[in-house]
Each structure stands twice: as structure tokens, then as C-alpha cells.
Amino acid sequence: MTLGDEQLALEFARHPVRVYGVYRTLLEAEKYYDGHKEKRTEKCALLLVLNGRAEFRFTDIQGQLCRLSLQPGNSFIGGLNMNLEIQVGEEDFEYVLIHYMPVSLMEGGGYPAHTHMIQEINMDQNDSEVRLQAELMLALLEVAAKPGHMEQLEKQTLFYRLLESVLRASRNTRNRESGRIMNAAQEFIHRQYMEPLTLEGLAARFGMRSKYFSHRFQQYSGMGPMRYLSKYRLNRARELLEVGNYSVKEVAAKVGYADPYYFSRVFKLHMGLAPSEIKKKGREGKNPS
Numbered sequence: 449m450t451l452g453d454e455q456l457a458l459e460f461a462r463h464p465v466r467v468y469g470v471y472r473t474l475l476e477a478e479k480y481y482d483g484h485k486e487k488r489t490e491k492c493a494l495l496l497v498l499n500g501r502a503e504f505r506f507t508d509i510q511g512q513l514c515r516l517s518l519q520p521g522n523s524f525i526g527g528l529n530m531n532l533e534i535q536v537g538e539e540d541f542e543y544v545l546i547h548y549m550p551v552s553l554m555e556g557g558g559y560p561a562h563t564h565m566i567q568e569i570n571m572d573q574n575d576s577e578v579r580l581q582a583e584l585m586l587a588l589l590e591v592a593a594k595p596g597h598m599e600q601l602e603k604q605t606l607f608y609r610l611l612e613s614v615l616r617a618s619r620n621t622r623n624r625e626s627g628r629i630m631n632a633a634q635e636f637i638h639r640q641y642m643e644p645l646t647l648e649g650l651a652a653r654f655g656m657r658s659k660y661f662s663h664r665f666q667q668y669s670g671m672g673p674m675r676y677l678s679k680y681r682l683n684r685a686r687e688l689l690e691v692g693n694y695s696v697k698e699v700a701a702k703v704g705y706a707d708p709y710y711f712s713r714v715f716k717l718h719m720g721l722a723p724s725e726i727k728k729k730g731r732e733g734k735n736p737s
Contacts (some may be wrong), residue, residue, distance in 0.1 A: 451567055453619040454670025456525065459560040460611060464491075466554070467600075467607045468547040470592035475502065475534065475541040478524060483671070484532035491547035492563050493526045496581065497521070500541035506566050507531040514566045518543075521578070523569040523614055544585045547721045569618045577617035584610040621698040623668050629654050630668035634662075634676070640719060641681050642704045647674055653714075682718055696723045 468491060475481060477500070488509075501519040508514070508530050516524060528549075534541075571578055586605045588707040591599055591638070620627050633654055637645070650673055651661035665673040681703040688699045697708040700723075705711035716722045721729075 453615045463550045463560045465548040494546045498542040500539040501537035502541040503535045514699045526600045571617040572621045713728040
């Protein structure tokens with residue numbers, strides 16, 4: 449089983465992690481490394497290749513073998529509780545490895561799906577996100593050994609920024625042909641969300657049939673275009689209710705709902721509170737304690 453970029457992003461958003469070691473490692477050319485052949489890995493990992501090529505052979509607790517041929521532009525996420533062997537190619541192999549663990553797993557709770565599997569990530573080396581990753585890796589390596597709670601917070605923050613960049617680069621690579629168009633479609637929704645947009649109208653604007661446009665948008669964004677539009681409208685509505693001096697009817701109109709009663713039902717269904725309750729909480733928040 450493999451997970452999409454958006455599904456991985458959702459897993460990390462739902463399951464906070466604690467970052468442990470950050471290592472920059474050089475393995476010698478044509479050498480074989482079996483440090484985890486008998487002793488299983490004890491942490492999850494995010495690995496990014498800097499130079500060279502090597503084959504990683506992971507074996508999970510069910511005896512399933514996963515082979516990865518890694519080189520610059522490749523990465524993997526996960527790998528907990530596995531046996532591992534590494535065969536380096538004709539050149540030295542250099543990589544950055546970040547160990548992490550989901551907090552829920554450390555506390556005896558459930559674990560995200562990606563932890564006990566190997567999720568391979570492929571990125572175009574010319575993608576701007578890859579250049580950003582180099583900067584983030586250097587910053588992580590610099591702060592990794594520093595003690596202190598502020599430094600731990602910085603390490604966590606940099607890890608999440610690096611992970612986000614890796615997933616964005618993967619998505620860009622996976623959707624290279626339609627990525628520019630789907631990004632433009634998102635931007636159009638952000639500008640015109642208050643208008644009566646339809647799937648057919650959006651698809652026609654970008655020169656596609658409705659079904660194909662919806663499929664490509666789902667691949668790129670992790671949700672269909674109309675669900676994306678609805679979520680964006682409701683998020684904007686919540687902002688207006690919390691900080692603005694608008695009635696519920698005015699907010700509904702501002703975010704593209706002609707019927708304020710329908711807007712209220714949809715808002716409560718997705719947000720868990722009625723618009724009037726959000727508005728009341730916003731007013732209370734402005735009062736000095």
C-alpha cells in the first residue's frame with residue numbers, strides 16, 4: 449500500500465511527531481551495511497539523498513521485502529520496526545536522516561498508517577522546493593545537537609517545513625503536466641469564491657471536461673473542486689464571523705450563499721457550531737477580561 453502526498457500531509461497534521469536525531473551520513477562506495485539486519489529499526493525516518501546511489505532493502509515483521517534504489521531526488525518516509533540492509537553503488541553515498549516518532553505511538557495509542565511501511569518519494573531536482581530543502585536541512589543540522597526547549601521547538605518547526613516541502617515537490621513532480629493548471633484553478637477559486645461557481649463552469653474555464661477536471665483536481669488537491677470551494681467558503685465565513693461586524697445573512701452573501709438558512713445548516717454541519725455561536729464567541733473574545 450502507498451499513500452498519496454495529500455494523505456501523508458493529513459496523517460502528519462492529525463498525528464503530531466517528536467523529532468529526535470538529525471544526521472548527515474556518508475557511506476563508502478561499494479560497501480555493504482547490515483547494522484539493522486538483525487536489530488529492527490526503532491524510529492521512523494525521513495531520509496533525503498544528497499549524493500551517490502544505494503539500494504535499501506527493508507523487511508517488515510510479516511517478512512515482506514521492499515527494495516528502494518535511492519539517488520538525489522529520492523526520499524522515503526516511515527520505516528519503523530524493520531530490518532534493513534544497504535548496498536552502496538560505485539560512488540560514496542551521502543544522505544540526511546531525520547528520526548521522529550508520532551506522539552500517539554509513544555503514548556501507547558494508535559499509529560499513523562505510514563509508520564510501519566516505506567513510502568517512497570520522488571522529486572524533480574529542478575523543482576524550486578528542492579532548493580528550499582537544502583536550506584532547511586542545513587538549518588536542521590545546525591540546531592540538532594543544541595539542548596533546550598526552544599531549540600527542540602525550532603527542530604520540530606524545521607522538520608515540518610522540510611516535510612511540507614518534500615510533499616509539495618512530490619506533488620509537483622507527480623502532477624507536472626497539470627499542476628500549473630490546477631494551481632491556477634485553486635487561485636481562481638480563492639479570488640471568485642463568492643460567485644456562483646459550478647463544476648461545469650470551472651472545467652470549461654480551464655479547457656477540460658467536467659469529469660476529467662474533477663479527477664485531476666482531486667489528485668492535485670486531495671479533494672474534488674466543489675468540496676474545495678465549499679471548504680474555502682466556510683473558512684472565509686468563519687473568519688468574517690469571528691472578526692467582522694457582519695450579520696449571518698451578510699456573511700452568507702459575502703461567501704457565495706444566496707440562502708442564509710442553507711448556509712447556516714452547511715456551516716454547522718462542517719464546523720460543529722452554528723454561525724451565530726461563532727459570531728458570539730468572536731464578540732466575547734474582543735471583551736477585556
